[in-house]
Amino acid sequence: MAPIIEVTHLVKEFGSVRAVDDLSFRVEEGTITGLLGPNGAGKTTTIQMLLDLITPTSGTIRILGKEYRSAREYILANLNFSSPYVSLPGNLKVHENLLTFGRLYGVLNLREQIDRLADFFEIREFMKKLTYNLSTGQLTRLNLTKALLNNPKLLLLDEPTASLDPDIADRTRQLLKRIQKERGVTILYTSHNMEEVEEICDKVIFIQRGRLKDEGTPEELVKKYGREDLNDVFLHIARNQTV
Ligand SMILES: Nc1ncnc2c1ncn2[C@@H]1O[C@H](COP(=O)(O)OP(=O)(O)O)[C@@H](O)[C@H]1O
Ligand SMILES: [Mg+2]
Known part of the structure; x- marks a missing residue:
């Protein structure tokens, strides 16, 4: 292959x-x-x-x-990324950024997909915040949510885990293993x-x-x-x- x-x-x-x-x-x-x-x-x-x-x-x-x-x-169209050096527009709210990005990529069932990932990365509590007001750990979680939105290959x-607390870092590792196993990412x-x-x-x-x-x-x-x-x-x- x-x-x-x-x-x-x-x-x-x-x-x-x-x-x-x-x-x-x-x-x-x-x-x-x-x-x-x-x-x-x-x-x-x-x-x-x-x-x-x-x-x-x-x-x-x-x-x-x-x-x-x-x-x-x-x-x-087939990849996605998260990087501490490339940020989503700071003047948009978190949910606006996710909607904009998801529409750009033509994500199906966008709201469901956002909800599911928002629960996983616990970003619901700051969905209405402006992106430039997020802490480093919150930004990382937003970036990971964005990175998984279009089901990339x-x-x-x-x-990705450098600024996460041990619990979210561990759950991120489990999620990465899961999408590798279940979706072949x-x-x-x-x-x-x-x-x-x-x-x-x-x-x-x-x-x-x-x-x-x-x-x-x-x-x-x-x-x-x-x-x-x-x-x-x-x-x-x-x-x-x-x-
Ligand atoms: N835009 C840039 N202009 C000048 N030097 C750079 C730039 N980006 C990276 N470098 C240099 O390139 C080298 C590799 O950096 P980088 O790729 O960030 O390393 P790492 O991510 O492994 O820590 C370093 O010496 C860094 O200073
Ligand atoms: Mg580096």
């Missing part, structure tokens, strides 16, 4: 900074993949290129077997919580200074580096020790 994401020799330069440096990887359909690496490794830059929010300096991105330059609408999530996401990554990821991709350092299942990497757990593997790779 063709991979749902195929990145080949991807490079992004910001002036003299090479944020992503000859990065190649694949994400197979139906998997949850963790994109890991220390601060500044290039995770957010990679996700933003996968969303076509910033243009690669060079290299190729294929999503669902297609490229943005010839199939932008098709790709964007592919979800790109940049640190493919998820690529970043996190610094290695315990969480070990719990939900089928595969992890480690990057550092924009380059691929290693990839595999959490178990494979723990075994390969002879470590206790994925957190130890992370420290080992990030500190640039040899195997």
Whole structure:
């Protein structure tokens, strides 16, 4: 089966900074993949290129077997994302944002869908608030609600659980596992919580200074580096020790 994401020799330069440096990887359909690496490794830059929010300096991105330059609408209709760096319009109320977004995507049974997700992420209590008045945790929950509204085939999530309280973070993990299992959704996401990554990821991709350092299942990497757990593997790779 063709991979749902195929990145080949991807490079992004910001002036003299090479944020992503000859990065190649694949994400197979139906998997949850963790994109890991220390601060500044290039995770957010990679996700933003996968969303076509910033243009690669060079290299190729294929999503669902297609490229943005010839199939932008098709790709964007089949994916969704949540990112702390891309926000919904702040001057709209939360429910207005969800309705607008849902209509834009032609979501069927929109009100039911919003109700269901609103209960799940407990956003009902601030539905009438202006979006720019939300706390970070509330914004994250709104972004996750928005990200699931159009039943995407592919979800790109940049640190989705970082600002959530432990209870909502745990329920978010269970929800991600559930939509993977029940709807075959493919998820690529970043996190610094290695315990969480070990719990939900089928595969992890480690990057550092924009380059691929290693990839595999959490178990494979723990075994390969002879470590206790994925957190130890992370420290080992990030500190640039040899195997
Ligand atoms: N818009 C930008 N302009 C200049 N440098 C940037 C920009 N965005 C990211 N960078 C730099 O690119 C590198 C990778 O950043 P980022 O992708 O945010 O890393 P991560 O998400 O892994 O923490 C960092 O050195 C960062 O300072
Ligand atoms: Mg980041």
